[in-house]
Amino acid sequence: MALIGKIRKRAGLIVALIGIALFSFVLSDLFFKGQSIFRSEQTAGEVAGNSISLISFDNEVQRIADVQKERRRQAALDDEAMNQIRDRVWEKFVSELALKPQFRAAGIAVSDAEVKELILGNDPDPMVVQYFSDPNTNQVIQYFRDPMTGKLKPASVKMYVDSLPAEEKPRWAEFEDMLRDGRAQSKYLSLIKKGLYITSAQAKADYANLNRSVDFKYVSKPYSSLSDSLVKATDQDRLKFYNENSYKYKQDASRKLEYIVFDIKPTQTDFDEVRIQMDKLAEEWKNIKTKKDDSLMVVRESDTRSFDTTHYGKGKLPLQIDSVVQTAERGTVLPIFMDNNKYKLAKVIDYEMLPDSVKARHILIKVAKGDTLSKAKMKIRIDSIKAAILKKKNFMEMAKKFSEDAGSKDSGGALGWFTTGRMVPEFQNACFHGKKGDLTVVLSPFGYHLIEIQDQSKASRKTQVGIIERKVEPGPKTTQDIYNSAIDFVTKYHTSETFTKGVEESHLIKRQADPLKENDKSIPGVDNPREIIRWAFNAKKGEVSTDPFRATNKFIVAHVADIREEGVATLEQKKEEVEFGAKKMKKAEKFIEEMNALHASAIDDYASKLNLRVNSADGATFTSYSIPNVGREMDLYGPVFSLKKGEMSKPVAGENGVYVVKIENIKEAPETKDYSLAKSQAKNNYSYRVDIEAIDAIKKKAKIKDNRAKYF
DSSP, X not given: OHHHHHHHHHHHHHHHHHGGGGGHHHHGGGEETTEESOOOSOEEEEETTEEEEHHHHHHHHHHHHHHHHHHHTOSSOOHHHHHHHHHHHHHHHHIIIIIHHHHHHTTOOOOHHHHHHHHHSSSOOHXXXXXXXXXXXXXXXXGGBOTTTSSBOHHHHHHHHHTOOGGGHHHHHHHHHHHHHHXXXXXXXXXXXXXXXXXXXHHHHHHHHHHOEEEEEEEEEEGGGSOGGGOOOOXXXXXXXXXXXXXXXXXXXXXXXXXXXXXXXXXXXXXXHHHHHHHHHHHHHHTOOSHHHHHHHHHHHSTTOOOOOOEEOTTSXXXXXXXXXXXXXXXXBOOOEESSSEEEEEEEEEEEEEESEEEEEEEEEEOOTTOHHHHHHHHHHHHHHHHHHHHHOOHHHHXXXXXXXXTTGGGTTEEEEEETTSSOHHHHHHHHHSOTTOEEEEEETTEEEEEEEEEEOOEEEEEEEEEEEEEOOOOHHHHHHHHHHHHHHHHHSOSHHHHHHHHHHTTOOOEEEEEEOTTOOOBTTBSSOHHHHHHHHHSOTTOBOSSOEEETTEEEEEEEEEEEOSEEOOTTTTHHHHHHHHHHHHHHHHHHHHHHHHTOSXXXXXXXXXXXXXXXXXXXXXXXXXXXXXBSOGXXXXXXXXXXXXXXXXXXXXXXXXEEEEEEEEEOOOOOSOOHHHHHHHHHHHHHHHHHHHHHHHHHHTTXXXXXXXXX
């Protein structure tokens, strides 16, 4: 039974990951000659010249959301779940319109036999392994694990798939579609990799660059040796540096958002009001005398809207009531207490002498949901199995033959020892309230269970406690007061010039989201900030939100401090960075001029006349990312690897200072005629790049425009 529960939950993974796959076969019908069949001007985006209608995009999102809500038994999904669905639906459109046409053009197809091999073969796809693994341990679930190898057991997987009820088969078909798509992409990448070829000349050059090393001495005059305050950079210097380095300043469209938060927290008045409510409930509860009315009151008055029927032993209840509960009489209403910012009121409903744990085995006969006829037939079947066991005492044999719980049937229905909370309530109550040797039939959401209680631990008092809890929330007046404070701030400090002043005068904390991009889904400390982000990308530079944004338990006032358009950042936007760079450039010019004026013929001359130290760096190679004892100074690679032994460079402006190097020794790469290793390494490097860059290249060629941020 436990295994079935896990696997059914794993079906939710299919929905979460690949529910979008079902609409793949109809996507081509949504587009005709690059045009969306929907005539709405609103588009979710564009891929390879095909407009994606916002209506078709949102309809698919809602379809997947409805499926997930049904699977999770939830009335609504949270923002994170909805964002994940939108991202996956978007990626599916991109796959259908940009990737798959490339795969088909390359002649790539995936047969049903290949998909079967991905599921039942000796080396199953990682997604298949994940599907049949416990999400908490990442280990293959025992029923599906081969005890000898620890890998998936194909026979168990096949049995599971073959026994799926009709309503689950479409989900599995979606999963197979996802495996097919993944296999097609893998084939495409493999096709590119097979086309890679490393020439002998390239292999020789790579071998030399990897194995040829240089030992050299150097002097360095660091930029930090001259204070910035002593260096003056003119507008011309700054413009020169900016123009020479503008390639470094490419940027996506973003905003610098400043914002302040007005937290909505409950006041003492709010606490007092809830306490008064709880006092009244306590008096009312004392007059209730039946279990039924007790449970109805808890469901009606508690924030949880549920009544817990579990009997708890010592150490299992909140500390404030744990001890007194185990000795109190039935009907005792305990003093109100606080727990995690909640007022709680408890009443002793009942107590019994019950075991701490139970050992049991069972036979499960599934019942189709909502099928009254099936329910009646399955009841007759489970009763007949019980009768046979009572007569022949062959529970293990009957469980192996008839049980539909794949996780326990092979072990004769054995579930081992378990404590309360491990099984569904119907099953749990039968086990803990029955006695050793009982053979009981119960109906749960899984179907009919024939349970045999094999053993029970020693009985001790277990108490059933009804708990009404009320979380102290900010009341309407508190919320209105905080909102008024936010409005007062906006009214007084509604310009870019006064925003920072207002933060200081009001003793608030100014927070930043920088860089904030249009598709971002998070802002530090703000839940569901999409409304704020959309506003920021429609607002002008310096604009302050005139109406505070509402988030969970807070109001937010935002200020667009800067707007960065896609392209190259302006000099003004990079002012501080350019100022620093321009001064460093001036220092380099000054240091190089000083060094050239020395007309030094030896590196020691630079050291003695400029009061510098001669350092050594040994074993530098062209393929290394940094130079020993120097660090990442890319401008030194030229002189270090082009000069001959004994030669000295001219002064070179680096990242951290100005350098002069003198080559002490060059160790050439050892002679060889076998460059196979160099070829293999180069090919592996290119193969790695294929995995990362090939799909990105297709997407780039498709000129993807993502407009989702305008609507979601």
